[in-house]
Amino acid sequence: MLGLSSKDTALLIIVALLALLAPVLLNPFPEASAMAQFNAGYPDLMQRFVIYGIFAIGFNILFGLTGYLSFGHAAFLGVGSYAAVWMFKLLSYNVVPAILLSVVVAGLFSVLIGYISLRRSGIYFSILTLAFAQMSFALAYSVLSNPKFNLTNGETGLQVYTDDPQIFHRAGLPDLPHFFGLSMRSTYTVDMGGWSFDFNAGYYLCAIILLVAFYMSIRIFNSPFGIMLRAIKSNQQRLNYTGLNSRPYTLAAFVISGMYAGLAGGLLAAMDPLAGAERMQWTASGEVVLMTILGGAGTLIGPILGAGFIKYFENIFSKINDNVLHQWFSFMPDGAEDFLVAIVHPFVGKGWHLTLGILFMLVVIFLPGGLVEGGQRIGRFVFRRNNRKGGGLEPDAKAKQPAE
Amino acid sequence: MSKNILTRRGLMRTGAAAGAGLAMPTIFTGQVWSAAHSGYTNAPQGSTVTLGFNVPQTGPYADEGADELLAQQLAVEHLNGEGDGGCLNTFSSKALKGNGILGKKVQYVTGDTQTKSDAARASAKSMIEKDGAIMINGGSSSGVAVAVQGLCQEAGVIFMAGLTHANDTTGKDRKANGFRHFFNAYMSGAALAPVLAKEMGSDRRAYHLTADYNWGWTQEESIVASTEALGWETVNTVKTPLASTDFSSYITPVLNSGADVLVLNHYGGNMVNSLSNAIQFDLLSKQVNGKDFKIVVPLYSELMAAGAGENIKGVLGSMNYNWQLDNEGSKQFVKSFGEKYGKPPSNSAQTCYAQVLLYADACERAGTFNPCGVAEALEGFEFDGLGNGKTLYRAEDHQCFKDVLVVRGAENPTSAYDTLEIVEITPVDQVMYAPDHPMFGGAEAKLGECNPGA
Structure with missing residues (x-):
C-alpha cells in the first residue's frame, strides 16, 4: 500500500493505530485509583509524545542513516517555534501558515548551518553544530531580545500580546491557536465507568502530521537516496574514491532533518503559543540524541519509542513527591513505610534524571540496539517457545514483533 | 518497489475504514467538560480541592524551590487544621477556619519548573489537565512567572506568583488571573x-x-x-x-x-x-x-x-521579607516554620506561604472557587498578619504594596541564619507608584478580562 512493502505497511498501520488510540491506551488506570499517577493520557503530554517523536524521526534521518551526529538540532526546533509564534503575532492564530513557515525557516537555517558544518565530519562536525546551536541560544536569550530590537523576548519567551497586529484575526475566532476555527485546546472528554479519556483536537492534528512524517521517513529509508546515505555511513572515503561527491547528499539529509525539527518546533508553538529560548539550549539537543539512541538509532520506530520514554519520565516521574510515596506505602508499619520512602525518594520527583540515567545506561550496555532490540529479543524469545510447542502461532508472533 | 495501484475495491475499503474512524468519537455518549461541571475550569468535585505547587527542583534556583515547597506544605497543613495553625492565628481576615477551603480538604501536587519557561508551562499544564489543579503557585524567576501566568490566564485558573522581581510580571505582562505578593525592581x-x-x-x-x-x-x-x-x-x-x-x-x-x-x-x-x-x-x-x-x-x-x-x-x-522582622505575623510564621523544619524561612518561602493563605482566604470570602470570584475578592484587599505588616493587593495591576526592607550583610553574624541585618523598613508610601507608570508598560498595560475557563 502507498508504495510500501507489506512489512512497512504493517508498521505504518501499527503506528497509526497507536497514535489514534493513544488517549485510551495511555489512560489504563481508573481515575480514582492510586495508579492513576501513571496515566499519561492528558492532552499536553500526548502532544509532547507525538511532537518529540517527529523531532526524533527527523534526527534519525541524519544520524541513523548518514551517521553524522548533530549536537545542535534543538536550534532548528527553536527557530521553528519562533517562526510560528511570529506568524501568530502578525497574521492570526491559524496554525497552518505558522507550521508552514516554521518548516521553511528551519529549512533555510539548516542550509546555512549545514553548509558550513558539513565541511567536517566526525567529532568536528558535532562540535560545529553544538557551537552553532549555543550561539543561537545566546542570540535568542539576550542579544536579539533587547528593547530596541525584540525578536525573541529573551528569558520570558516570545508570546502573543493583545496589541499585536494579527491582521487576519476576526471576532468569533478563538483567542488561541486554531485550525480554521477549531481550537487546539478543545477537548472532548468521555467518561466511561471509572475511566476518563480526553480526545484533544491539537493532539489529533499532531498525530496526523506524525503519520505523514513517519510515512515520509519510511519512503526516504527505502529510496535510492536513503541507500546512498547508508553508503556514506558505512564508508564515506570509499564512496568519495568512486568519484561520487557525497556532500550534496549529506546536506540534503541535514536539511530534511532540520525541517523535521522545525516542524516539531512549529507544532510545539501551535499547541502552546509560547517560544522559550531554552528550547535551543544544548541540553535540548542532547535530549533528542538520547531519544534516538534509547529507542534504536537507524530503526524506523525506535526514535518514536525513545521520545515517548523520555517525555514520560520527565512528566510523570518528576511529579511523584514524598506525599504520594507515603500514600503508596501507607499499608506498611510506620518504620518500614519511612524506610521504603527514603529508599525510593532519590529516584522520583526531582531525582527523575537519576532514574532515566540508570535506565539509559542499562539500555546502552545490554541492548545496544535500543528499545527496538529489546522488542526484537522478546519477539524472538516468544517465537522460539512457540516453535517448540508446535509452531502453530508462528506467523502471529512474527507480526507482533516491531520491525526494524 | 511495490506498485501503487488504486482499485475500486481498495478505494471502497479505505473509504469505509476512514468513515468508521471519523465516526468513532460520536459513538461514545460523552459529556463536554464545561457542561459536566459548574462553569469554570477544574471545579472541585467531591470533598477535596487540589492546588498545584510548581517550583524549581532542579537547575540554578533549586534551593529556593526546595524552600518554597516546604512553606507551601506548611500552608496546606495549616489550612487543613493540622499543626499549630501558623498565621491563621494572626491573619487579619478571619474567614479561614482550619477546615480546608470552603469545607474541602486541601490536597496538592508538585512539579518541577527547571527554571525554564517551557518546562514550567509543561508542568503547570499537566497539573491543570491531569490533576485538576485549580490554582498554581510558586516559581523563582520572572521569566517562568510571566510564562506560567500567561498559561493560567488562557486555561482559566488562578496564578499566585512566587518569587518574581521583574517589573514586567505586574507591568506590561500583567494578567487578570495572575497575582504577585513579592515586591519588584x-x-x-x-x-x-x-x-x-x-x-x-x-x-x-x-x-x-x-x-x-x-x-x-x-x-x-x-x-x-x-x-x-x-x-x-x-x-x-x-x-x-x-x-x-x-x-x-x-x-x-x-x-x-x-x-x-x-x-x-x-x-x-x-x-x-x-x-x-x-x-x-x-x-x-x-x-x-x-x-x-x-x-x-x-x-x-x-x-x-x-x-x-x-x-x-x-x-x-x-x-521582600526577612525572618528577623518583629511583628506578630512574622513571629508566628518563623515559629511554625522553625519548629517543623529546624531553620528560619527564607524570603521566597514566606511569599509562597502568604500567597497560598491569601488564595484560600479569598475563596472563603468569595464563597466560590470560580477564578473570577476569587480575583474579585483579592482585588483591593487590605490585610495584615502574614509577616509583612499592613499590605494592599492593588486592583489595577494585582501587585501587593507593603513595606520594603533595606538590609546589609552583617559584620558579626552569630549563627548561619542572621547573615543579614535590617537597616531600614521603608514605608509603603515611599515605594508606591501609579499603575500606568512607564516602567510598568505605561497606559497600554491592561489586565484584560478574568477568564474562568470552560
Missing part, C-alpha cells in the same frame, strides 16, 4: 535610594553590572532612575551573559572608570560569583574620588547570602 530602587543617599552621599558615581536578560534590564532601569534622582551619576552599565561564572574581566574596567559605587544587578549564582570576584579585587578597601568604594546588591536573598559567605559583609541590598 521599582520598589527596590525606591527603597534603596534614600538609604544610599544617607550612607554614601548624593554625589556618587555608579557602575552597573547587569545580568543580560529581562529581569536584569528592568532592575538596572529602576535603580538608575532612582539613584539619578538623588543626584548620582551613572558612569557605565555593562551587560554580563547569564551563563558567566567568572566576572574578573568585568571587574577590572570598574577600577579605571572613576566610579566609586558598583551596583550588581545579579541574582543567585551570578551574584555570588560577581560579588566574590569584586572582593578578590579588593574593591571595598579602595578609595576613589576621595570616598570609600561601595558595593550594592539591589535584590538580596538569604540563600545568596549563605552562598557568598564572608563577602557580603557591609554590602547593602533590599528584600
